[in-house]
Structure formats: C-alpha cells, structure tokens
Amino acid sequence: MKTLNAGESTITYHEAESLLTFTGSMRLANMKEYDVVAEFLHESSESSKDRLTLDLKSLRFLNSSGITTLSLFILTCKKQGYPKITVVKNDTISWQQKSITNFKKLWDEVEIEN
C-alpha cells in the first residue's frame, strides 16, 4: 500500500486490488504542483493489472488543475491501451455529478460506478 499526501487530500494505492482511493479536498495551486500526483498515478498504473479503479467517493473537492491531471492520466491510458479505468463516483458531491461522466467521453472504455 502506497500513500501520497497532496495538500488536504490523500491518494492511497492498494496494489493487490489495483485500486486508487482519493480522500479529502484536492486543491493544489497549479499544474506544476500536480506533477507529483501525475507521477503517482503513472507509477500505480504501471504495476496495476488490466483494470485500475479510481475510487473518488470520498473526494469532496477537486479543482480545475486536479480534473485536468486526472483527465490527462485517462488520455495516457487510452493512448497506450491499458490499464482500463473504472471510476467510482458519489452523486451527493455536486462536482462529481457531471465531471465524472465526462471521463467516459474522453475514453469510451472508462466504466463509471456509483
């Protein structure tokens, strides 16, 4: 299990389950600061099996640089063809209602679960 603390949020990678859980409020200042997040996602995807799950249920807030980082990560996976992505969302958090559905538009193989 690997953990990355990014400001007021935490990302934990559970290797055995190919699962990334996001908690807290992700509000780093700019794209440069999100480099560590992008790197953490990349490393996790390298060691994951054919499908990687991003569990965002407990991510209360994600700013625009954060959504860009996640979107670019999905586009990278799309380009290399693996791992396939499953996103777990929480409809009680308003930003998740629309933004997460858009991940499927980026890559039609993205699965969205509630």
Next chain:
Amino acid sequence: MEHQHPYDPNVKWKEERQKLLDEIQDLKVLYKTIAEHSSTIENELETKNQEITTLIQQLRKYLSPQLYNLILGEQGKTDLSYKRKFLTIFFSDIIGFTEISDRIDPEILSEVLNRYLNEMAQIAIKFGGTIDKFIGDALMIFFGDPEYVDDQRHAQDCGHMAIAMQKRIRELDIEWKNRGISHGLKVRMGMHSGYCTVGNFGSENRMDYTIIGGNVNIAHRLESLSVPNGIFISSITRNLLSEEFVTRFSQTFHVKGIHYPIDIYELLGYRDTDSQAPDSYLIQNGKGFQLRNIEFDPDADSPEKLQKIENTLHRLLSHIENNR
C-alpha cells in the same frame, strides 16, 4: 487500381494526420470537461457567496453593530463612542410568565418560549427592528439605529411590527392552550419615541451595545401599564403614526422625574380593515365604561360581527380586571 505500399509516404502522412485529428478530438473533450468542471465549482461558489451575504444580513440584525463589525473584521469601523439618537423603543412581556413557569414542565416551557421568541424576532427583523436583548420572556427592540431613515418611518415600522406580533400571538395562544398551558399566551406591549443614548455599556469584560435613558424607561413603563394583548403607546409615538393606525386614549401618566404628564393611547390596529378597529360597543372612560346593546342573529349577521363582539367582551373583561 493503384496499390498502396506500406512505406508509401502518403500512407504515413495519412496516419500522422489521423493521429493528430484524434488528439485534437481528445483535447476538445478535455477542454469541455475542464470548462464544465470549473462552471460547476464557480456556480457552487456563487451560491455559497449568496448564502453568506444573506447570513451576514441576518447577523446584522441579531448582533450588536460592534460584535458584527468585530466578526467581519471591520475593526476600523468599530465605533465605541456614545451618541444621542431619536429612536422608537419597544418592550413586550408575557403576562403571568412566572406562574406559568412554576406549573409547566421545563422541557415544554423552553420549547414554547423559544418558539415564541424566535417568531417574535423574525417579525422584528422583517419590519427592520434592532433586537436589543431578550430578558427572560421579555423583548426589547428599537428602531432608528444603526440604520436611520426618519422618525415617522421608525414609529410606523414599530407599530406594524407590534400589530403583526399580536396577530401571531393570538394564534400561538391556541397552541399554548393545546399544549396544556391553561393560561395561554397573553402579551403586554409598550412603545415610546424619544432621544436615547446609544453605545457600549457594561464592564470591561462584558460590554453590551444598547440604549439607555429616561425614554427607554418610559417605554418599559408603558409596557407594564398595558392591558393584556394590548399595545400602549405614548402620545409622542402616536403623533408620528400615519392615519391608517387606529388608537384610543387610555390614561394620563405621571413619570417620576419628568414634570409633565404623558398621555397614553392604545394602538388598536388598522382603520377599517382590522376587526379590532374602534369598538362600537364599548366606550372606556377612565376606570369606568359603558357597554352598548349587543345583539347577534346567526342568520342575518356575519361571522366578523361575532368576532367584534368577542373582542369587545375580551376587552371589557381586561378593563375590569385592570381597574379592580
């Protein structure tokens, strides 16, 4: 048909072109994703901002200006000086509250009392009153500070507020009786207008932004003289009220320390529209009274007439009680 060689530069160019087009398509979706995400957050921010603005406006009414400025960080604006201002002052008090509190379960009592005070505070805020303080079951409210409009407007807003409160109290009275409070809810009110000293009073550790002065005491006295469910106002306040208000002379009152007497009037309601408007059955004359012939025919008369008769009888009973 022309055969395309796999190493044909044309094929490669087409592949590159397709790749770029795919990438542009991805970027378009990405751009849209980010824009929509930002909009969601911005809209939420705007909603929250509006909520905060509304909350601040509410706080302004509930808190003293000093505390309000302190919370909002406008320390430079905190004015600790005293000032003299012409205000309309309002007092209200529940009749027999001590007796009620001895008889009723504290849980029920605190629930109904809080409900009553909260509803009265809402009405005060609606009419622009500044709630000075809650003193047990009593309320002290004034009009004219921190926002000053004009003396007539303050007196009239206060009058509208008092009438609206008494109307709501009549409804709450039924609820109180249903909750087992046999006394019901009866409230005395007093209103007076005059110059007061506005400022901070208290000890160094605990200051209250409040008003003091002889006129505050007069308003309080008018409240204690008032009949049950009555609104007693001084002639000074009465002179500031518009034609739409109906008042009736009650008594002349001598205040300690003030050489001239003050005429007290009862604020009855609004002209024509209110069922409490001038009583055609009852004429009060000091401690005495005259009751005119009352007749009611359920087939010919309206329910409003019955209400008028009921109000008259209530008024008469309180008059007798107060002059015994």
